[in-house]
Amino acid sequence: MLPFLSISQPNTQYIMLSYWENKHFTSYDFIIIGSGIVGLSTAASLAELHPNKSILVLEKGIFPTGASTKNAGFACFGSLTELLSDLDYMPLDMVMHLVDERWSGLQKLRCRLGDEAIEFIQDGGYELLSDEEIDALDAIDAVNKMLFPLFKKDVFHIKDELIEQFGFNSGMVQSVVYNPFEGQIDTGKMMRSLLNYVQQKNVTLLTGSEVLHFEDSGSDVRVEVKNTATNSPIAFSAQKLAICTNAFTPSLLPNLEVKAGRGQVLVTKPIENLKFKGVFHMDEGYYYFRNHGNRVIFGGGRNLDFQGESTTEFATTDQIIHTLQQKLKDVILPQQDFEIEHKWAGIMAFGKNKRPIHKKLSENVAIGVRLGGMGVAIGSSLGEKLAHQLSE
Template structure:
């Protein structure tokens, strides 16, 4: 039974956000920036954010050449431009809000490895550079084949290397710690171990039931639950996508520095100091990976290890230090879902594996939507 004090001060809020990942915390921060006197609570079912915010590989990127070329096959030029703009502005908001030092932001540039079957992406290089020029006022993608030997990639496997000077890397753990600290400094309350099991909307408020806990009340409720959103909105157009990630032990004389993609972005690797963080391969077994289970797909892990040996670190000795997985959310295209589900319940979800890039911006826009 709740005490008088708990009922008086711990139950009712102006705004409640479900999910303490990058979108959830960014939404809560934006709400406090727009309404400093409001009471804002974030509910998180785990000890750490459950999906991918603390489980991603730390890429501050907005899409490789072949990714954007693939997007252009599904969306008009204007919508693809707006997607890249959203990602770029989101990255700048994240940097400005937290500071580069706090997120260990490093601009080493990004590279895409094109094998023989992927060279068709080069047909779109000039078109995509022209499309993105108004945003960056510089050429985004250029050929950097001289780096193939410098990085130690086998020339028989990598036909072309495409360079992007705007891609960078961050420390995802430091980013989330900094977001949490900023939220706390603004008066946002965060409650972990709080599994939302149901909500009910009334004319003036929303009630939120917690597993083995009290029922909270608020004026506006936001779901930032990404791949787990079907639990609350069964008809929402979202498919979960599990991603396997590994990190090596320090590699003596590591030549690689930067962020790297291949196979339309389905594979991605980067250096972290003198280690390699490498993830992806979801397209090897798409149906199995449409899951919110955090197990490791051994078929994909085997492929990642083989690519480390044969493509990324050929002829070099390395050991795997740790393997984990994160859960992303996808749809028929890369456009996120940002909308009110009912007058008092909103959602900012389906980030398409671009949470680091768009999470801050989606949070700010979601906060504005809630306050309309």
């Protein structure tokens, strides 16, 4: 950790500000870059710890830019095959730490905002296993034993009778694994509630504010922000800075090991007599679907084109959307007619392992990024850790 830090080249030609603007709008105790789940959770925890301190959140988009308002709304912590895959390349204690972090983060989110405000519904999580994955059932007892210290109950249960009950294709789904601890949220309600929460605690949020440069002098941190109204940036200052930019972090910290991963999602029109409720995973979590009322939200397919989906471009592709539609038709809704109403994409961040990056970059700058597609679960706990770190 360096005693001071300067990233990119500062622009010395700042916009001319009034006496009042300089006095009341540019200096804060804490500045947070990024208004996604982690950024707003960091702001919330800082406001709880320091109710009399000034806090500014800077967001380059009109809405949070990455995946916080674009995810499918899963309150989950890892399917059976996903955890088994993790155990293939991560030590047991690291996998347990990840699950614990996800679970505690979900509890923190629910406790802070309330289940009604985020529309949390605990209909359970399910995994659909194919012929190629059926051997995972041999490990279910061992995984339940591994997770027992956290949950005090068995997490995974075989529920093959649900294949017919939920209307899935029995020729393509060989088993269903049930997890009673998981649930779903309304992503938009959650983010609006989190935004309202921090604003009620006098946190300032500026959207359309792209950070170009920051510098830790040792005594404070200067943050240079693009001003869309002029060609001259605006300089803000703070005692402490948190960077919560996830997939977009390389624009500020190009040497950090963060790789973008796009997630494409679609939603159907309302389906008459939809047979299932809950959140569902297939193929080690690379495909995921859920009900939202009597609609189906279905996303994934990044594994079809890892290189092509390692992008920050907000777009869908014919290849992945066609695959999602085909799986809806062949596996999930084989006996029902459906129409696609809308499709979109969000941008996640990944690395060589699933551990988030959470550390101090300098005396007054800390970072919390690379959530591995688990922002809903990890965001609140990561924000809390960042807040405590910046309070030291």
